Amino acid sequence: MSFVLTSIVMFLFWMLLSEEFTFILILSGLVSSLFVSFISHDLLFGRAIDKSDIVRVHRFIRYLPWLLWQIIISNFDIAYRALHPKMPIDPCIVRFNSELKSELGIAILANSITLTPGTVTVMANEKGDFVVHSIVKGDKALPGIDIQAKVKKIEGVMDV
Amino acid sequence: MDIRTIVSGVFLFTGCFFMFVASIGIIRFPDFYSRIHPAGKGDTMGQAMVLIGLMIYEGFSFVSLKLLIIVIFILIANPTATHALANAAYVAGLKPWKKGDKR
Amino acid sequence: MIDIILLLFLVICGFVAVAMNDLLSTTIILGAYSLIMAIVWTRLNAVDVAFTEASVGAGITTVLIIAALSRTQRMEAQILAGGRSKKYEKYKVKRLLLLMVILVTGGILMYGTIDMPAFGNPNDPANLHVVPRYIKKTYEETGVVNFVTAILANYRGYDTLGETSVIFTAGLSVILLLRRKK
Amino acid sequence: MFDVAAIIIVLAAALVLYRAIRGPMVCDRVLAVNVIGTKTVVLLALIGFIYKRPYFLDIALVYALINFIATIAFLKYREMGRLD
Known part of the structure; x- marks a missing residue:
């Protein structure tokens, strides 16, 4: 299953890059994508895909607009701090434990923290411990509980 | 100058x-951890903006699909x-x- | 305008890479050098050279040099920090001598370029014989769109094959040298 | 339009190069080179559009991948002390 899916993805990527549809190109693309997925088919789709994954993708797509908006805000924040003559920064390091369990959820939360205003993930491990470097002290230092709640919602009923 | 060129120009220069x-x-930032902030956010978004501007300029084709792949990869890989x-x-x-240490 | 800034970049990167004391930093600066060099290749319309520069220069070379560094010393020997010792004086003399040798060699090489025809002049002998054929007939003879690629991979195919085998051998020997014995 | 954008990005890369040269620690240098790499990707895409040869995007794609690999190799060396 994972073999077939990986080779389909690889072949689509090949077609996208080649942009031409002659016989020799399609044949070599087919051979090389089969070869690549023979070597590494357990990397891309590690476990079987079931229905909950589709739900998760759907939830993630609904999460994206909020994330994009946060990216825009954080960029204006960075621009303000970098261009201000006195450079209003007061960095500190915050530790907390998110109660996420799955690797995917932790990865999404870490990248979201990096992209939201004022905070960058310094360390995250598989137990859900996070170390965050924040550019301001005080209330804003801890990355909002709402990010965690949102990511937890994406993760949903994960059976790992 | 049609409207599409103008929109893509706006995206391009915002990204720049x-x-x-x-x-x-x-x-300007004083230490390594605070330098990560602009590198992780400003660059990611600036780059996405420039490439989206190019996508709008190009319209729908293989080229804009490739640009979309680059944008997605960078949104994941850069952070x-x-x-x-x-x-x-x-x-x-x-x-x-x-705060208070020397720069 | 862009070309001048980029070439300036390259010169600065080269000087800094030589002047650094820490070999790891030198590797990283050379990575930046490769990145910029690939833009220069792209502006010269040599797409596959840029590909090679990207994958070999910025990717594999950096990884291999870091792998080699992980088996050796990273910092330069402490002679430099030694101050006014006798060894340091000897080192200084040696360094001046080396500088002289480099300057003389560079001067001879520069002198050699004076005899070369002007860059891009259409009436030069170098541009009269094979170049028009490359430009006119590349597509019908080889079916390749970009003719820098066609020259490298078709007309000078054996040359490129030789280069590739040299790089392949180098990669193999690096793997043999660096492989950890269990 | 593309020319001006390309020049702005090259100047930004020049600023970052200052940090790569000066950077007190090796980590700063890697960060700077990583940022230069992302700027290079954008620059390659822009040059492709300046020359009206959008197949330059393939190089940009390769670059986006390779830039990541070099950074990760360096970090593995820093954390483990070796690469294999």
Whole structure:
């Protein structure tokens, strides 16, 4: 299953890059994508895909607009701090434990923290411990509980 | 000058502005951890903006599909790379800069 | 305008890479050098050279040099920090001598370029014989769109094959040298 | 339009190069080179559009991938002390 899916993805990527549809190109693309997925088919789709994954993708797509908006805000924040003559920064390091369990959820939360205003993930491990470097002290230092709640919602009923 | 060129130009120059600001931030900020902030955010978004501007200019074709793939890859990879860098510095025991230390 | 800034970049990167004391930093600066060099290749319309520069220069070389560094010393020997010792004086003399040798060699090489025809002049002998054929007939003879690629991979195919085998051998020997014995 | 954008990005890369040269620690240098790499990707895409040869995007794609690899190799060396 994972073999077939990986080779389909690889072949689509090949077609996208080649942009031409002659016989020799399609044949070599087919051979090389089969070869690549023979070597590494357990990397891309590690476990079987079931229905909950589709739900998760759907939830993630609904999460994206909020994330994009946060990216825009954080960029204006960075621009303000970098261009201000006195450079209003007061960095500190915050530790907390998110109660996420799955690797995917932790990865999404870490990248979201990096992209939201004022905070960058310094360390995250598989137990859900996070170390965050924040550019301001005080209330804003801890990355909002709402990010965690949102990511937890994406993760949903994960059976790992 | 049709409307599409104008929109793509706006995207292009907003992206350029943010990339430039990220560079200034990387130069001005006092320590490694705070330099990660502009590198992780400003660059990611500036680059996405410029490439989206190019996508709008190009219209729908293979080229804009490739641009879309680059944008998605960078939105995933750039925060991961900065996070990995920060992790390496943290493991090495680098102390963060506090307010009041000298620059 | 862009070309001048980029070439300036390259010169600065080269000087800094030589002047650094820390070999790891030198590797990283050379990575930046490769990145910029690939833009220069792209502006010269040599797409596959840029590909090679990207994958070999910025990717594999950096990884291999870091792998080699992980088996050796990273910092330069402490002679430099030694101050006014006798060894340091000897080192200084040696360094001046080396500088002289480099300057003379560079001067001879520069002198050699004076005899070369002007860059891009259409009436030069170098541009009269094979170049028009490459430009006119590349597509019908080889079916390749970009004719820098066609020259490298078709007309000078054996040359490129030789280069590739040299790089392949180098990669193999690096793997043999660096492989950890269990 | 593309020319001006390309020049702005090259100047931004020049600013970052200052940090790569000066950077007190190796980590700063890697960060700077990583940022230069992302700017290079954008620059390659822009040059492709300046020359009206959008197949330059393939190089940009390769670059986006390779830039990541070099950074990760360096970080592995820093954390483990070796690469294999």
